[in-house]
Amino acid sequence: MLGLNKKDTNLLIIVAIMTMLAPFLLNPFPEGSALAQFNAGYPDLMQRFVIFGIFAMGFNLLFGLTGYLSFGHAAFLGVGSYAAIWMMKLLTMNVIPAIIMSIVIAGLFAVVVGFISLRRSGIYFSILTLAFAQMSYALAYSVLTPITGGETGLQPKPNDPRLLDPALADGVTPRAGLFGLEMSSSTELSIGGWVFTFNAGYYVAAVVMLIAFYLSIRIFRSPFGMMLRAIKSNQQRVNYTGLNSKPYTLAVFVISGMYAGLAGGLLVAMDTQVGPERMFWTASGEVVIMTILGGAGTLIGPVLGAGLLKYMENILSKINKGVIEGWFAWAPDGLDSVLIYTVNMFVGKQWHITTGVIFMLVIIFLPGGLVELGKRGARVFRRRDRKGLGLEPDAAKQRNAAE
Amino acid sequence: MGILEVKDVGKRFGGLQALSNVNLSVKENSVHAIIGPNGAGKSTLLNCFVGKLIPDTGSVLFEGQSLLGRKPHEINQMGVSRVFQTPEIFGDLSVMENMLIPCFAKRDGSFELNAYGSVASQRDVQDRAEQMLIDMNMIDKREEHAAALSRGDKRRLEIGMCLAQEPRLLLLDEPTAGMARADTNNTIDLLKEISDTRDITIAIIEHDMHVVFSLAQRITVLAQGTPLVEDTPDNIKGHPKVREAYLGETQVAA
Ligand SMILES: Nc1ncnc2c1ncn2[C@@H]1O[C@H](COP(=O)(O)OP(=O)(O)OP(=O)(O)O)[C@@H](O)[C@H]1O
């Protein structure tokens, strides 16, 4: 279907169903229960899941396929955001021109950065990209203040030109929308103790994410994608096979930068403001962690990694000492303070520690990331299944026949 | 004039004159062997043909066109393929993918941004790669990880990948080094068949005299960066200068 093989089609369908049902799936706990704080089904976080999913997906096209580790990808996200906000200031609050422009400008910027950085490989490439990103960050803060708004950043203001939009009534603030549908509008559905929120912005971002995911599958399965994996495997052989590796790496670098720009544009579409911190090197590091956490070089891994990291950032960080004290109220004196102290080290402001520990565990025990965890799980499951029924030889035979 | 004409080539590495006054003419559709002791400059000479090194002096002409200053991929697209001293294949890819890549390079040239169509749907390239694997006797290994192949199979695959590009000139750098006897004999048969059935010129560097004398029509002996003699295998075998410089210290028996 859609030019994909059966396995990829199934993957796309599963991802589509999950994203469409996310408001239900991410809100498993009834409102007001002790576990409700672990619910992730609120618009702001769901939007982040899919937007950073796109960012990681694009990063993975470069890193996962070619092995070129960019350490400055947040620069493209930031440039995309600035481009989007300027479209909203100059043209219209409709998100479509903003999103298109964020992709175009980030792509052009990636041509320049890629052309220079790709003269080197390995650690030197990483450092060049990092240097570009930090330079962009510094420029956004200083010299480029007229374009970037410096430290305060930019927002659409009531008195911006906005050539295509009718003038706003007095006291009305400009809001991003899609032909009249406001990004921030939501519908709530209450069933029993549960409350599910369906947000317009989330669904717009989710549809864009599905398109980006579909394109990423196409790139993975294309001759171009195969050449990129060949470059990762043995660049010398690529060159001595009559292939010019330069344009291949530059092309994927630009595509990857366009994905990042798209993510930046969507961030602005959801929350109409931008500041230079978006381009800080920690933001570039974050996408590296997401991709590796989920499984670099796999299709779905980066999206899962982005989800996991954003979940921890938003949920773990909300758990404060008071909440933990509630959890351990049952424990005898002495023990409870030990437990509270221990758990407190990993939540609240210290959520980075949890991320760090998980990241280390993944690198050491699961170099293939969450996707590898899933694969191993499936294998164990299948094996037990067969043993339990005493069907091992039959199952093997069937498999061979099927192949 | 030969398909490959090397004139007065010299190459210096710091204080070491690796090549000097190398003159060589490789006749079209022949098998030409280059032999010589370790460090004689054989690999360096090949590097000058494929764009890995640029000689300090002299010229290298392939089918009348200079190769100097061209990039490796340009030289390859002109019809020169090279098999390396240690097999250079795509270890992370499957055997079939290894074969698909040169087939794409042959069809699409040095760059083609085909990021939307699937590899599986390119029937012509798929069929070609499959046929090459059949010819190479490797079709049963098509889904295997190339890194997991035996050394002999890796070498076979690399030769197959070069042949898939239908090169006019195939350069081989010690293709049988480190191979078991059986694998070596297979490789000899393979190269003989290629040379007999295809419109191809082969230049081969080899230490194993059995391989050299089984295949070559001409032999150039290189010593300390300079050709000592160039002649037919029969004449080389009895040449006193060659015995002294080279054969004396390696296996002549073969
Ligand atoms: N890139 C380089 N830089 C410096 N010296 C080099 C370089 N490449 C080769 N050499 C030197 O040039 C000389 C010739 O090396 P080359 O590899 O061409 O020999 P060879 O005939 O292929 O030997 P072998 O039979 O061992 O493969 C050697 O002394 C080697 O150390």
Ligand SMILES: [Mg+2]
């Ligand atoms: Mg050598």
